[in-house]
Amino acid sequence: MKKKKIVFSAIQPTGLPTIGNYIGALSQWKKLQKKYFCIYCIADLHALTIYQKKYILNKNILDTLSICLACGINPKKNIIFIQSHVPQHSQLNWILNCFTNFGKLNRMNQFKEKKNLNQNINVGLFNYPVLMAADILLYKTNKVPIGRDQIQHIELVRNIAHKFNNIYGDIFNIPEKKLNNYGSCITSLLNPVKKMSKSDPNKNNIISLFDNDIIIRKKISNAITDSDFPPNIQYNLYKKPGISNLISILSNITGDSIKQVELNFINKNYNNLKESVIYNLCIFLKNLRKRYDFYRRDEVYLKNIMINGAKKAKKNAKITLKSVYDVLGLNF
Ligand code: AQP
Numbered sequence: 001m002k003k004k005k006i007v008f009s010a011i012q013p014t015g016l017p018t019i020g021n022y023i024g025a026l027s028q029w030k031k032l033q034k035k036y037f038c039i040y041c042i043a044d045l046h047a048l049t050i051y052q053k054k055y056i057l058n059k060n061i062l063d064t065l066s067i068c069l070a071c072g073i074n075p076k077k078n079i080i081f082i083q084s085h086v087p088q089h090s091q092l093n094w095i096l097n098c099f100t101n102f103g104k105l106n107r108m109n110q111f112k113e114k115k116n117l118n119q120n121i122n123v124g125l126f127n128y129p130v131l132m133a134a135d136i137l138l139y140k141t142n143k144v145p146i147g148r149d150q151i152q153h154i155e156l157v158r159n160i161a162h163k164f165n166n167i168y169g170d171i172f173n174i175p176e177k178k179l180n181n182y183g184s185c186i187t188s189l190l191n192p193v194k195k196m197s198k199s200d201p202n203k204n205n206i207i208s209l210f211d212n213d214i215i216i217r218k219k220i221s222n223a224i225t226d227s228d229f230p231p232n233i234q235y236n237l238y239k240k241p242g243i244s245n246l247i248s249i250l251s252n253i254t255g256d257s258i259k260q261v262e263l264n265f266i267n268k269n270y271n272n273l274k275e276s277v278i279y280n281l282c283i284f285l286k287n288l289r290k291r292y293d294f295y296r297r298d299e300v301y302l303k304n305i306m307i308n309g310a311k312k313a314k315k316n317a318k319i320t321l322k323s324v325y326d327v328l329g330l331n332f
Contacts, residue, residue, distance in 0.1 A: 007032050008141040008175070010041040010083070010132070013060035014050070017067055019207040019281070020186035020196035023252040024147030028180050030072035032145060038078040039139050039313065040068060045083045045090065046131060049114075049124040050199070065302055067209065070291035079316075081309030083135065088317035092134035093127070095324060099163050100130050100156075109152055133157040138317040140173040148184040149195050151177060168327040171320075182235075182248050182258050189223040192241035207249075210289065213282045220246075220278045225270045233265035233273055243270070246277050253280045 009029060011021060032038055042064050047057065061082060073080055083089055105111070108129055115121050124131075136144055136157050144154055154177045161172040188194045188205040196206050204219055211219065224242040235244045235258045250273070251261050265273055295302065325331045 004035070004037040005142040006139055006173075007036040007038045007143045007145060007178070008041070008136050008139050009038075009145050010043040010046070010135055011064060011068070012043045012047045013057065013064040014047050015060060015198045016063065016208040016210050018186070018196050018198045019209065019249060020147070021198060022071065022209060023186050023249065024180060024184055025145060026068065026071040026073075027252065028145040028178070029068070032143075032178075033072075033074055033078055036143065038073075039141070039316075040073055040078065040080045041083050041135060041313075042068075042081070043083045043135070046128060049122060049128055050118070051120055062299065062302055063296065065305065066292050066296040069295045069305075070288055075305050075309060079309050079312045080305065081313040082306050085306065085310035086313045086317050088138055088314065088321045089131065089134050092138055092317075092321055092324065093131045095328070096130050096133050096137070096160055096164075097127065099160055100133075101159075104156060104159065105129065108156065110149065129153045129156050130160070133160045136175050137161055137172045138320045139313075140316075140320065141175040142173060143178045144175050145178040145180070146184075147186075147195075148179065151179075171323050171327060180252075182251060186249060187241060187245045189219055189245075192224055192245045207281065209285060209292075211285065213286075216281050216285070217278050220274050220281070223274065231269045233268060233270070234262055243273070246273055250277050250280060253284050 009025060011017065011025060017026065029038065029040055042061055044057065044061055047060070065080070065082075068080055069075070105126060111126055111128065114125055118125065132153055133156065137160075144150075144157075146154060154175065158174050161174050165172055165174075186196045188196050188200065189207070190202070190205050194205075198206065198208070200206050204222065207216060207219060223246060225246070226240055226242055228240070232240070233243060233247065234240060235247045237244045247258060247261050250256070251258050254261075256264070264276075322331065
């Protein structure tokens with residue numbers, strides 16, 4: 001039987017995921033399980049780049065794992081694990097630091113943005129993409145499903161892998177990105193040229209997977225559209241970012257194509273579009289939360305998934321790390 005290609009992706013346990021995390025990552029994760037062998041990681045070490053309170057981080061890890069299960073991740077056929085439970089990530093991270101160009105890392109847009117927002121500009125924040133490289137390269141990953149915000153990071157990962165391979169031979173697989181065309185960047189509701197982020201301090205910018213019907217109605221009703229007259233419900237990211245964002249959310253939640261959504265709203269107004277987004281989001285999130293509650297209640301089950309996931313991940317990670325140690329002359 002032909003061996004399945006490997007997919008790797010991660011999510012940080014930094015709070016309740018948004019509809020952007022769902023559309024850009026989690027919904028893709030579920031679909032990819034059919035074709036690929038999938039390795040999904042809850043990136044708790046990455047989450048430490050911002051200050052975390054012990055109990056909140058602990059709770060967020062369990063919440064995020066439960067969300068992944070509720071979104072349809074199957075831990076029996078694939079691997080889902082917690083990053084800090086597999087120490088090979090930190091070990092490879094150090095080695096890759098020594099193969100990463102400082103200037104390139106300094107040009108990462110996410111670092112530049114977070115640096116401006118953050119009081120706590122730590123080395124971990126700077127080093128974030130190198131730990132990401134270790135995550136991906138440890139598992140001989142072929143494809144990495146990502147939102148558009150992560151494209152630059154994947155290019156850096158490929159660059160680090162090439163650099164290492166050029167010196168030591170074909171140790172790392174060179175991974176490719178996999179974008180969800182119309183969901184690769186769900187944007188802020190009040191500022192639709194900015195990415196929707198779960199850590200955004202203004203919660204009116206985001207739809208959390210845990211927002212109830214009343215809150216969803218309020219936030220979508222207030223979402224920025226435009227003043228085109230007559231109203232024109234068409235997908236155009238540059239000329240109509242607010243409308244495109246709503247179309248994209250609706251298309252991803254209902255499964256209708258972007259074209260179909262546009263056809264459904266010919267001669268309709270922005271209020272009609274918003275009502276449909278509200279209706280579909282409320283139903284979708286209610287069902288998701290039911291599945292989430294089912295998993296979140298059973299911490300013994302969740303802990304078993306973590307233990308088994310770490311065991312399976314370690315088995316693969318150890319093989320790659322050993323070959324890296326071998327070529328570097330670190331093994332005796
Ligand atoms: N707005 C988005 N649209 C599409 N995809 C998105 N992703 C995040 N936001 C959007 C994708 O979700 C995956 C997991 O993200 P993460 O939690 O690891 O980190 P992030 O990209 O930094 O996500 P947030 O929500 O912006 O978190 P905070 O606020 O903690 O920094 C990734 O594949 C990402 O592309």
